Amino acid sequence: MLLPATPNEIKEMLASIGLNSLEALFEDIPSEVRLNRKLSVPPAMSEQELRKKFHQLSKLNKTLDDQISFLGAGVYRHDIPAAIKPIISRGEFATAYTPYQAEASQGTLQAIYEFQTLMCELTALDVANASHYDGATALAEAALMALDITGQNEILISRGVHPHYRQVVETYLEGRISSFHEVALENGITSKKELERLFASKPAALIVQYPNFFGGIEHLEELSDLCKKHHALLVVSVNEPIALGMLKAPGELGAAIVAGEGQSLGIPVSFGGPHVGFLATKKEHMRRIPGRLVGQTLDKKGNRAFTLTLQAREQHIRREKASSNVCTNQSLCAVANAIYLSLLGKEGFAEMSLHSYHKAHYAFREWTKAGLKPVFTSSFYHEFPLEVPMNANEFISRMKKENILAGYSLKQDYPELPNSVLFTVTEMNSKEEIDTMTQALHSICNSNKVGCASAS
Amino acid sequence: MPPKIIFEKSVKGRRGYRLPPLDVPPESLPAGMVRETLDLPELSELDVVRHFTQLSQQNFSIDTHFYPLGSCTMKYNPKVNDEISGFSGFAGIHPFQPAEQVQGALELMFSLQEILSEITGMDAVSLEPAAGAHGELTGLLMIRAYFRDKKEDRRIILVPDSSHGTNPATASMLGYDVVQIRSDARGGVDLEHLDKLLSENVAALMLTNPSTLGLFEENILEISKRVHQKGGVLYYDGANLNAILGIARPGDFGFDIVHLNLHKTFSIPHGGGGPGAGPIGVKKYLEPYLPIPIAAKGTEGYFLNENYPKSIGRVKAYYGNFLHLVRGLVYILAQGPEGLKRIAELSVLNANYLMKALKPYYDLPYDRLCKHEFVISANRQKKNGVRALDIAKRLLDYGIHPPTVYFPLIVEEALMIEPTETESKETLDHFIDVMKKIAEEAEKTPELVLEAPHSTPVARVDDVQAARKPNLCFNIGN
Numbered sequence: 001m002l003l004p005a006t007p008n009e010i011k012e013m014l015a016s017i018g019l020n021s022l023e024a025l026f027e028d029i030p031s032e033v034r035l036n037r038k039l040s041v042p043p044a045m046s047e048q049e050l051r052k053k054f055h056q057l058s059k060l061n062k063t064l065d066d067q068i069s070f071l072g073a074g075v076y077r078h079d080i081p082a083a084i085k086p087i088i089s090r091g092e093f094a095t096a097y098t099p100y101q102a103e104a105s106q107g108t109l110q111a112i113y114e115f116q117t118l119m120c121e122l123t124a125l126d127v128a129n130a131s132h133y134d135g136a137t138a139l140a141e142a143a144l145m146a147l148d149i150t151g152q153n154e155i156l157i158s159r160g161v162h163p164h165y166r167q168v169v170e171t172y173l174e175g176r177i178s179s180f181h182e183v184a185l186e187n188g189i190t191s192k193k194e195l196e197r198l199f200a201s202k203p204a205a206l207i208v209q210y211p212n213f214f215g216g217i218e219h220l221e222e223l224s225d226l227c228k229k230h231h232a233l234l235v236v237s238v239n240e241p242i243a244l245g246m247l248k249a250p251g252e253l254g255a256a257i258v259a260g261e262g263q264s265l266g267i268p269v270s271f272g273g274p275h276v277g278f279l280a281t282k283k284e285h286m287r288r289i290p291g292r293l294v295g296q297t298l299d300k301k302g303n304r305a306f307t308l309t310l311q312a313r314e315q316h317i318r319r320e321k322a323s324s325n326v327c328t329n330q331s332l333c334a335v336a337n338a339i340y341l342s343l344l345g346k347e348g349f350a351e352m353s354l355h356s357y358h359k360a361h362y363a364f365r366e367w368t369k370a371g372l373k374p375v376f377t378s379s380f381y382h383e384f385p386l387e388v389p390m391n392a393n394e395f396i397s398r399m400k401k402e403n404i405l406a407g408y409s410l411k412q413d414y415p416e417l418p419n420s421v422l423f424t425v426t427e428m429n430s431k432e433e434i435d436t437m438t439q440a441l442h443s444i445c446n447s448n449k450v451g452c453a454s455a456s
Numbered sequence: 457m458p459p460k461i462i463f464e465k466s467v468k469g470r471r472g473y474r475l476p477p478l479d480v481p482p483e484s485l486p487a488g489m490v491r492e493t494l495d496l497p498e499l500s501e502l503d504v505v506r507h508f509t510q511l512s513q514q515n516f517s518i519d520t521h522f523y524p525l526g527s528c529t530m531k532y533n534p535k536v537n538d539e540i541s542g543f544s545g546f547a548g549i550h551p552f553q554p555a556e557q558v559q560g561a562l563e564l565m566f567s568l569q570e571i572l573s574e575i576t577g578m579d580a581v582s583l584e585p586a587a588g589a590h591g592e593l594t595g596l597l598m599i600r601a602y603f604r605d606k607k608e609d610r611r612i613i614l615v616p617d618s619s620h621g622t623n624p625a626t627a628s629m630l631g632y633d634v635v636q637i638r639s640d641a642r643g644g645v646d647l648e649h650l651d652k653l654l655s656e657n658v659a660a661l662m663l664t665n666p667s668t669l670g671l672f673e674e675n676i677l678e679i680s681k682r683v684h685q686k687g688g689v690l691y692y693d694g695a696n697l698n699a700i701l702g703i704a705r706p707g708d709f710g711f712d713i714v715h716l717n718l719h720k721t722f723s724i725p726h727g728g729g730g731p732g733a734g735p736i737g738v739k740k741y742l743e744p745y746l747p748i749p750i751a752a753k754g755t756e757g758y759f760l761n762e763n764y765p766k767s768i769g770r771v772k773a774y775y776g777n778f779l780h781l782v783r784g785l786v787y788i789l790a791q792g793p794e795g796l797k798r799i800a801e802l803s804v805l806n807a808n809y810l811m812k813a814l815k816p817y818y819d820l821p822y823d824r825l826c827k828h829e830f831v832i833s834a835n836r837q838k839k840n841g842v843r844a845l846d847i848a849k850r851l852l853d854y855g856i857h858p859p860t861v862y863f864p865l866i867v868e869e870a871l872m873i874e875p876t877e878t879e880s881k882e883t884l885d886h887f888i889d890v891m892k893k894i895a896e897e898a899e900k901t902p903e904l905v906l907e908a909p910h911s912t913p914v915a916r917v918d919d920v921q922a923a924r925k926p927n928l929c930f931n932i933g934n
Contacts, residue, residue, distance in 0.1 A: 004880035005802050013809045013881065022801040025808065026703050028672040028825050033708045040574050044792025047536045054786060058545025060560030062553070071550050074773065081473055083505050089538065091519025092512035097528050097857075098729040099515075102919075103912040104852050107515035108728035111508065114462050117930040121495055127928050130729065133586035136773035144629075164773040171747070171769035175597055175630040217489055248491045261773075271561050272551035272774025273586070274731035286926065292729065296930075297922035300907075300915040309922040315589070315625035316863070320634040325625035328587035328719065328734075332727030335508070342462050342504045343472040346496045351475050354482075361483035379486040400554070408552055431479040 064269060064405065068433045070363075072383055072424025073213070073408035074135075074162045074239050075272060076264045078352075079428060081343045084266045088336050098292070098328070102307040103299075109306035112331065113294040115338040119278045122244050122341075123258040124251030128280035130292040131334040132326065135261025136165040138277030139207065139237045140172035141290045141324060142259040145281070146205035146233045148288055148323070149256075153178040154203040158190040160212030161237055163413040169207070188216040188376030188385075190223065199230040205257075209237040210250055214422065215360070215383030216376060217247065224254025233257060240264055242426075243381045245353025257281045266340030267333055276333035287313060290324030355427035356382035363425045363434045370438050371445035371452025375420050385410060385420045389445065389452050392421050402440045459510050461930050466497035472504050495932050514913045515728070516857045522883050524810075526829045526860035526872025527620070527668055529698050529720035531803075534790065537723065537783035546782050551774040555759045562758030565751035565775065568735075568785045575788075575796070576694075576714050577707020578737030582746045583776040588695060590771065591715025591734030592626040592662070597768040598713065598738065598745040599660050599689050600630065605766065608687070610659035616645055618669055618864040620693060623662045632659065639866055643669045643822040645679055654682060660689040665709070666696045666827035668864040668872065670807065680710025689713065689742075697721045698876070699804055699828035702797030712739045722784040733780040747771045802877035803828040806884060810875055813888045817895040821867050829874035831867050842898040842905045844869040849916060850897070850908035854890045 005013075014020060026034065045053065064077050088094065092107060099105030099112075112130045119128035132138035143155050155173060157166055159182050166182070173180050181198055183206070184191045190208050206227050208218045220236065227234040236250040238260035244250075250258045263275035281289055287310065295309030315322040344352055360382035368374055372386040388395040392409035399406035408422040425434065445452035499507075516523065523530040541547070549558050569581040585591035596613070603610050613627035617636045624634040635653055640646040645663070661683050665673045673679065683690050692706040692714035698721045706714045718724045719732035726732070738746065748767045749760035760775065791799065804827050811820065811830040818832040834844040848858030848871070860872040875884060897905050909916065 003798060003802055003877050005805070005877075009881045010802075010805065013805055017808045017812045019808075022805065025801065025804045025825065026672075026700075028674055029700070029704050030674070030677055033677065034704050035702065035708070038793040039702050039796055041571050041793050041796065042789055044795050045789050047790070050536060050540065050786055050790060053789070054540045054543065054782070055545075057560040057564055058543040060563065061545040061549045062557040063544050063548030064550055064553075065544065065548055069550070071552055073552055075550055075552070077550070079475075081501075083472075083501055085542075087505065087508045087512070090509070090512045092515040092517045094538075094725040094727055095518035095530075095533055096515045096728045097523065097525055097530060097726045101516070101848065101852070101858055102917040103849065103909050103914055104516035104521075104857055105514075105728070106913050107511040107513065110459070110461070110514075111511050112728075113928075113930070116928055117461075117463070117932075118496070120929040121932070133590060133731070133777075134773050137586065137590070137771075162773070164770055167770040168772060171597065171771055172593075174769070175593070175600070217486060244491070245494060246485070246491060247489055249494075252491075268547040269550045270547050271549045271558065271778040272776075273772070274777040274780060275773075276731070286928070293926070293928050295922040296927040297918045299917050303914055305914040305917045307917045307919055307922050309919065309926055309928070312923070315621040317621070318625070319621045320624035320628040322621070322625040322628070325589045325593060325622050325629050326587075327589045327622050328717075328726075328730040328732040330586075330727075330731040331729035332725075333731060335728070338462075339504060339508055342497055342499055342507070343501060344496070345466075345471055345473070345498045346494065347498070348471055348473040348475070349496050350494065355475060355478055357485075358478060358482045359480050362480035379489065396554070405550075405553065405557075427475060434480070 067403045067405050068436060069405040070407045070423045070425060071405045073422055075269050076240060076426055077269055077428050078264050078426055080266050080268065081340065083343060084336050084339050087339055088332050093335060094332060099308060102305065106306060108331065109294050111335045111338055113296060113306050115334040116294060118338055118341045119280050122241060123280045124249030125258060125280040126283040127286045127289060128278060129289050130294055131329040131331060132277030132279055132291055133330060134273065134275045134277045135237065135239055135259065136168035138259040138279045139165050140169045142235045142257045142279060143169050143173060143205065143207065144176065145257060145288050146235055147176065147178060149285055150204040150233060152202055152204035154201055155205055155207060156181050156183050156198050156203045157207040158183045159185050160190055160214060160216060161207060161209040162213045162239055165237060188214045188378045189218050192222065195226055203232050205233040205235045207235045207237060209239060211240060211243050211381040214376065214385050215380035217379045217381060220250055220253035220255065242353050242356060245349045246357060262333065262337040265337040267336055274330055274333055276330040276337060288323060291326045291329055352427060356425065359427065359429055360425035366434060366438045367441055370441035372441060375417065382426060383422060383424045385422045387420045392419055395421060398444065399440060404437055404440060462507055463497050463930055463932050465499060465503060465507060468498055470498045470500055472499050472501040521855055521857050522879060522887060523857040524859050524873045524875045525857060526874040527695055529874060529876060531723055531876035532878035533723045533725040534787065537786045540786050541779040541782040546779060559757050562751050564785060565781060566753055566758055568781055569751060571788055572716065572735055573737055576737045577705030578714060579740040580743040580746060581735055581737045582750060583735045583781055584747045584772050585734035585736060586772055586777050587730060587732040588715055588717040588734045589622040589626060591736045592622055594747055594771050595691055595713040595715055595736050596626055596630050598742055601745045601768050602742060603659060610657055612658045614653055614658055614661040616663065617866050618667050619662060619664060620668065620695060623693060643667065643671045644673050644675055647675060647678065650679065650682060654686045656686060658686060658688045660691045662691040662693055664693040664696050666699050669822055669831050670826040670829035671822060672827055676709045695720055696828060699800055701800040702793060703800050712742060718780055718784040723787045724780045724783050731777050731780060733777045733784065799877050806875040806877060806879060810873060810884055810888065814891055817892055829872060831870050831872045833867055834869035834871060837895065837898040838869055840898050840902045842902050844871050846905045846908060847871065847894055850894050850905045852909040853911045856887060856890060
């Protein structure tokens, strides 16, 4: 990219401010700290050279589309309708700033208001903010919210919550000097037995994921009852919002706060970002929610208009008294979510949700028939762990040779499951792909060196 | 009339997307867990495309309007950045793929870490934080971990009274006591006040340099010396790095931590409020505390190093806003060393050119060489009842996005103007003409300014009503 100023214009502009060189513009910088050399960065490249260089770099990556993939674990490959990218690539959306000047930003404001409404619908809660960095940081903010609402300083978090999310919550809580306790799982969902004991210390909230990291469908209603009994809030992390096209909404089941990740709704996997966090809660906690909120109001002529509202919670007004430091969010990704949900619509979204469910269950049946062992028996959505007949990493390596990206090895996060792999199946996986995997499993199980559950 | 809300356009039975037929036998649904209703709108693809396209047309943006929003660095965002970040080899990879399948991505991250270290004069960089405020949070968590290791319990974070709101908000989010330092008559940190506030209890001073007044902190070396003498950490808010790219480096001033806003200095589109990217750089002594993971180069290629036993932990899932890291690296490589320096030079030239030209018409509280931005005041216009906000709204009628208003807080009726290097002289001259004209209107026909805007899709918006009766979610039942 070239800058517009010509040498003549530069001369003219310098003259108008009474300077005779560009260096003179920096006279206020002490000479001993001025960089008296060129930055050591590669020489300027043209567009053509950049395209070539980065094309070569991108070719060193093998994409999910280059192989059969059953990898998910929090980031999901879903179909992305073609209409999304052209809309969010429009300069009017992409190159606008935060809509502080409402009259010049009605487009972004209305789109975000629609996003907030869609998130309220999806979660069955009353208020949703204008987005957050990602699902993990949204969950951390939800934990901080729970501390503020209850005045307590302990958080219980289920081991069924995504490991990265748990670590991020822990990092944020460390800043608050609050305590953090993990709740064990029982048959793949949060253990109620363990909870009864942990509630004794009067925690602010219980955090569970729905469906959880293993795909298990937590019994939110029972957990909510337990929370109520102990005056704690139920905070629900939603990593796969497409599941909410089929499953009861967390808000219906007693969740006080839902923090989620919107990547599945029209955002590419992108090596982990940018994705988009969302945060929704009940009306009574509206003023505790961090981040921007778009509200509907009227303009001077009495027409409907939108504006950023309840800004008295925010850092640019309240400084050290703000409810959170968040400023930049993931607005453009939130707009992508709104477009996605509008395109799929009522019927399409429900179908989309069911496709992943049915395909995952078909895969589960076929692969357990082929000899992999189920780890849990509780209900699941589109992910499930299976025990493989060897070390999980070795299994994944063997599958790679068949051009199959088998799944996520659970060993590093769950040492008690050294030989288990978390498989994810979405609408993107055809029956043929699932059957190809089944064949590959047969060949592993039929080799006499390993023991599979049962010969089929 | 503003467009309808998408739910109001819904027609029962209409669809905008089709799935392929289900090719596996269906499974029975889990009893008692199935949702009865989910009222999403029902529209055709064209309905949706037209709706959102029409919404977009109600926005001002860099691509359509001059956008001199101070401290936001609304420079042109080169399209090649978007094209390259959209390559399937970048957008189509999963964060949990084995390292050997993502060598290109890891190499890219590694290169960006190295380059940002060089640009800022720091020893190590983490690409994890998703935005500037997230970088601040990460930085302060590292500072806390550092002092904890030294068995020091320092409770205070100092910020100048001209600082960004995120600085004090971040510090108090972590339970620090926030203490403000006064600005002196020249707009810099008041050294005497600093001395009074500095103690063994101060963990860090957070500073933006150039400041939000657009002024270079001339006493930066003295400030650095005094903070360090008391064992404190000097934190650099990189929001305004654009002004000194290739000219000087925060690391050489004595800063120990910097965060960068790739969505400001390095041309990532702001997206109507995000996503951004807020990498942080640190001096060697703080490196052990960086958040995990860090891209590293080993004997078998690039990998994500999580072996930082003293790390503050993870601040975000996965590896930062990766596609934005791609955009940032493309942008830097397109400039080269001379190009980066030229960015600073021209952004500062443009700002000084505007400042000089506007000086006869508006109050200029700090009349000295500015950097990439400057702050004028509408105090003179206020005599006729015209405030900074009114001038901002009137600019919209002339097709110009307003500057940042009422910030920094230490200037009354502040208008903070940052033209950036990508704007041409014609655009700047047009802006000058418009600002002159508005100053004249404020004198002669103040009602014209007070009633503005007159030409935007909606008239002046009632913020009071919005906050009094919050309507944050459309009632679908209605």
